[in-house]
Amino acid sequence: MGRGDLTNAEWDRLESFLSRGGVRGGRWSDHRRVINGVLYRVRTGVQWRDLPERFGPWETVYKRHRRWSADGTWAMLLSKVQAAEDAAGQIDWDVSVDSTAVRAHQHAAGARKAPPAVVVQKGAVRGTNPADPVAETGRPAGGGGQIGECLGRSRGGFTTKIHLAAEGRCRPLALVLTPGHYGDGPQLERVLAQVSVPRTGVRRPRTRPDHVLADKAYTSRSNRRYLRRRGIRHTIPERLDQQKHRRNRGSRGGRPTGFDSEHYKKRNTVERAINRLKGFRAVATRYEKRAYTYLGTVTLAALLIWLRT
Template identity: 85%
Template sequence: MGRGDLTNAEWDRLESFLPRGGARGGRWSDHRRVINGALYRVRTGVQWRDLPERFGPWETVYERHRRWSADGTWKMLLSKVQAAEDAVGGIDWDVSVDSTAVRAHQHAAGARKALPAAIAQKGAAPGTPGRSSLGEVARPAGGGGQIGKCLGRSRGGFTTKVHLVADGRGRPIAFILTPGHYGDGPQFERVLEQITVPRTGVGRPRTRPDHVLADKAYTSRRNRRYLRRRGIQHTMPERLDQQRHRHNRGSRGGRPTGFDSERYKKRNTVERAINRLKNFRSLATRYEKRAYIYLGTVTLATLLIWLRT
């Protein structure tokens, strides 16, 4: 077993959930070897063609990663692991929300126009046949050009932004991708809607955290109304311009928002989650042309974090 490969205990947790048959009734190559190859690439950031020979043909590893990114297999595996953790009380539901910008390599540009959903249909294999994981990719109007690939110009250059929710133990629970110039506040509802942790027994998936912590970028009246409507407690500081506007309106400005400075210190958990993700070199720099493949890379890295934390 090489450094970074799945241990026997980690493999035992995943093996029963993996698809049994390949496309058109064929047999898959060794799942464990292929997954280890994908993990090696995610961890080191090498080109697919430079994968060591012990992982088998690089085309097999890349095609499996591409297909499982499109049809939601990586997302399904992550949901299974999260469900097992939640069943034993291993998830701290005081969650934090934040985002991080990822610089896009020059190899990320130049993708031809295609519909990833059609690719997902082509090789559907897991428990949700034909289902695409693209719900976690921002869907702007039109969906064309670089915006459709979740690439945009920001102060950091040509970037993609990862918006994520982390539990109280610093593990990403849900995330979405947007172009790098998209603001954080407008994506608040979208990223929280991605929280879906299935139950191991009977019951609907858990979608509502106990408490949400976020910085000033998310402290809009719309976001606060959204949290109150769902019955979610929250801790977010108020911006100075919002305080002045409230004071200027007098009695019509409403009461000050509650803020627990001691509880707000726990927001560093999302910063630790971002740090863990960016330890994977394929996440710290985006090399993928397609947004759905990069999203699969983020999901695979998150899966490994959950298995080892």
Template identity: 85%
Template sequence: MGRGDLTNAEWELLESFLPCGGTRGGRWSDHRRVINGVLYRVRTGVRWRDLPERFGPWETVYKRHRRWSADGTWTMLPSRIQAAEDAAGRIDWDVSVDSTAVRAHQHAAGARKTPAAAGPQKGSVRGTDRVDPVLPETRRPTGGSGPVGECLGRSRGGFTTKIHLAAEGRCRPLAIVLTPGHSGDGPQLRHVLEQVRVPRTGAGRPRTRPDQVLADKACTSRANRRYLRRRGIRHAIPERLDQQRHRKNRGSRGGRPTGFDSERYKKRNTVERAVNRLKGFRAVATRYEKRACVCLGTVTLAALVIWLRT
């Protein structure tokens, strides 16, 4: 076993959830060796062609990663681990939401403009009904600005992709959404929370509602507060100064002040620490993939490792 490879205990957790047969009646290459090859690439950020020979042909490793990114296998595996953790009471449901921009390498540009470029419409083909974590509006035809269709956009950092993240109280990612780098945080809060879906180990619906949501001023819009109030979710979101002045200028028509608990808000640093953990993987800190669904698979695999090793 090499440095960073799956341990025997981690492999036992994942083995039963992996597909058994290959395509067209063939057999898959050894899953453990291939997954270790993908992990090596996600951790180091090397080119696929430069993978060490101990992982087998690099084409096999790359194609397996691309296939499992598109069909939702990588998305399914963390949900299984989360279900076991939730059943044991080891998930802190004080959820913090934030985003981080990832610089795109020049090799991330130039994907073909096809209708299926953004991946599948559902999060998994294995019975989950998550909505697509690549935003629907990023899949619309964009004319001459084709990169936007693959969650690539222009921001202060240049050619970037933004990772929107919801992390539970122990700094582990619960939901991941990709958008172009120029997208705002506020409009994506609802979409990120809709990705929070932890299955039950027995009978019952998956858990989708946190105990409380912590977010910064970028998510302080009235629409977001109404959405959280409608779902019965407590929140700690500070109000911007211009919103406070506008509310006070309207007098009684401005409504009551928004409730804000500064002590609860101190816990929001958990999502910042979760971002730091994700960016410890070099293929997450810099985007190399052309396709948005493959990029999401890379980030999801990094989150899976965090769940396995935390």
């Protein structure tokens, strides 16, 4: 076993969820070896062709990663691990929300127009229109282009933005991709909509955190109304210009928003979760042309964080 490979205990947690049958009625090549190959690439950021020979043909590793990113296998494994942790009472449901910009390599540009999406995946990538089906699938539903592949120009250059919700033990609960110039606040509902942890028996998945913490980028009235409508307590500071506008309106401005400065200190959990994700070089720099493949890379990194925390 090489450095960074799945341990026996980690493999035992995943093996039962993976099918042995491959495409056209054949059998998959060794799942564990292929997953270790994908992990090696996610951890080091090397080109697929430069994978060590011990992982087998690089084409096999690359195609498996691309297929599992598209059909939601990585997301399914993450959900299974989260469900096991929740059943054991190991999830802290004080959830923090934030985003991070990821610099895109020049090779990430130039993707051809994508075919219509045929599969649905937990996790979302977003195109030019909020109503575009790309917001509900793991692959862009046509359109192509930089926006459709979650690539945009921001102060950091050619970037993609990862929006995430992290539980109290610094582990990602939900992931959403947008182009790098998209704002944080409008994505709060979409990020929290991706929080869905299955529970044992016939009960519905858990989708509502006990508490949500976020910075001033999420302090809009629409976000606060959304959280109140779902019955979610929240700690979000109010911007100075909003405070001034409220005071200028007098009694019509409403009451000040509640803010617990001591509880707000716990928001650093999402910052630490981002640091863990960016410890994987293929997450810290985006090399993939397709947004759904990069989402699969980020999801696999999150899965490893859950297995090893």
